[in-house]
Amino acid sequence: MKLSKLNKGASATIVLVTSRDLEVALMKYGVMCGDLFTLSDIAPMGGPLALEIDGNKVAIRKSDAEKIEVKVNS
């Protein structure tokens, strides 16, 4: 499913980033496919989302979150 569809507090694994630009940008910040993350914060009114990975946080816009496929951990 898309990252943008996750609820706050959900944990998931990044499966695929459909935009090459976004993939490279995320990698520079230390985020890549296969990473397990928690959706720790969501800004209101369609604002950015914060992913917590291994105690560190990276924020992305909602429009970018739609380009990220994730697998929810059961």
Added chain:
Amino acid sequence: MSLPQKIALVGNPNSGKSSLFNQLTGLRQRIGNFPGVTVDRSVGTVALGPDHKAQLIDLPGIYSLYPHSQDEEVATEILLDPTHRDHPDVVVLVADATNLRRSLLLCTQVMDLGLPVVLALNMSDLVDRKGLVINRKALSKQLGIPVVSISALKRSGLPLLQKMLSQAIPVAPRPVFRIPAEFDKVLEPAMEALGTDSRHRAWQALLMPEEFRKLADKAGIKVMDNAKDMISNELAVRYDHIRDILDASTIQGPNTRKGFSQQLDRVLLHPVAGYLIFVSILFLVFQAIFAWASWPMDMIEQGFGVSGEWFRSLMPEGATYSSLLVDGIWAGLGGIVIYVPQIAILFFFISLLEGSGYMSRVVFLMDRIMSPFGFSGKSVIPLVGGMACAIPSIMMVRSIPNKTERLITIMVTPLMSCSARIPVYVLLISLFVPEDKFFGIFSYQGLIMTGMYFLGFFMALAVAWVIKTITRYKSTGMFVTELPLYRIPPLKNTLLEMYHKSRTFVIEAGRVILVISILLWGLANYGPSDKMANVESKYNDLIEQAQSDPGLADPGRTTKVKELEAGKASEKLRASYAGMIGQGIEPAIRPLGFDWKIGISLLSSFAAREVFVGTMATIYSAGNDAIEDEDGRYRGIRDKMKAEVYTDTGEPVYTTAVAVSLLLFYAFAMQCMSTLAVVKKETRSWKTTFIMLFYMTGLAYLASLTAYQVLS
């Protein structure tokens, strides 16, 4: 191998690089600009041995050698180009030990350039709390470079780092990322063009992202078409290696402590509480620059006034140079120094907000609200700061990474109602709004005053939107940012930043301001010599007459002389070049309802908007006593202005239409040379500076014209 002479600190933003820089150099540092760009260049000296001193440069924070901002481009260029004057002999890679994987990405890229690298693991104390154990020796062996644990905040590990740097540092024996042999054909010409024998330097140059290809363009290298795929591939290979390296050198124990940062974020990023806290912080910052800066500013103003008069008393009376020194140069200097408290206070807060990690949260909270107007989430700070003073606010805009967002923020910040407009608003509002209250508590004058603040704010939004549309900027594009762990910023960093900002303002912007103040002084004090001499002799005769008139007793005589002195000042101003310009521009400002006397005030307001009140007082020969009464309401000058009529028609000059028109003019016009000087300094472009001057003044003209034509 010779000893290092030039050492560069390289690392991710928020890695504690600047704290380390400040600890190593202390006050032996200079902050300037890299040529042609608004990026701070911090250089200092570090003592490494009895007679070994090296130059230490703190490069802008970067995540990789593929830049995505101007700061990153500068840092990348310095590392890639051996002919750059700041190209280092040795790199200290400052790694945030709590985010080792990402730090090592940059580390391996820099190592592969063939530069000697020392890895400094910063914030090692925080690592223990995360349950991570780093085997420094194993890490050093895996990477093939020296590794040292430090805490820049607690000053631990610094002597060891300094000792390491005092010796020759070997280059890592083998690259972490091997460039596939199939690229040899493109690499070789690129290496030749760059004048390097490093395959990795050529590789980086071949893959430079759009907009940041200065180095590649200079060498005439054509960037590869599928660069993004190559980069993605390279980074993936590096991360594979890094995983192996970390597996062999670190042990992740149980994470004993649920992060303090995470808990703080639950409050600070809360959809309701987060915004309330942010508004409170904004209020505090605004209050600080608005109110707390006022007493040191008053002291500076009085100090310059008193010392100026004292200088005047030392010089022969009536000498031209005495007025030039006191009213021109000394007053001009005072007009520069007076902004220092506001700059220092704003940068104190900015440094705390940036250093603590909260500024990234501001971006997170405000992005959705600000980006439709072409702003960065950070722009909210300069916009609110602009309600106190645009000068320090524009100086902080450089911390916004995106060039267009920076430009838009700078362009509209002066539209916010700053504190220098207050005296002008108070005087003008009192001309047409009664001092009555409604519901017993709210005054009509206060209501209009509040309205002026909203007017400035909404105009700033509108202009931002227009600039965004004209430049076709898409601020809703891709955007990734880090929310670093919270920490207490070192006081040393904060104090140094306050010092450097105040210093650069006084020295760099001060020069422009000083030149313009002397020019304005000249315009107001000089005129065609015969006219000025006529006024002088006419009033000197009258004053002499009054003094020797036997029919006048003393209280009456002093008043009479004072009146004559005020009349002389008024007529001299009218006869001066400033007066001539005022009369010259009258046809242009007449449709706005302004006469030539207002024209003179508009011109003199260019030194600072509040000068309007003083100039009005001089023109209407109200004398200084009449400017402000106890409750600060300028009744003396207000009554004079209200009584003013056109000599030909007998109509009053200051009708409601004129007062409203003037009010709008002061709300929108660019009448602050200090702001312009700062804009020039920050944008490094006269074009931008003049666009600001003309668009704001044009906007003011149109608004006043419309208001006057509709109301009169």
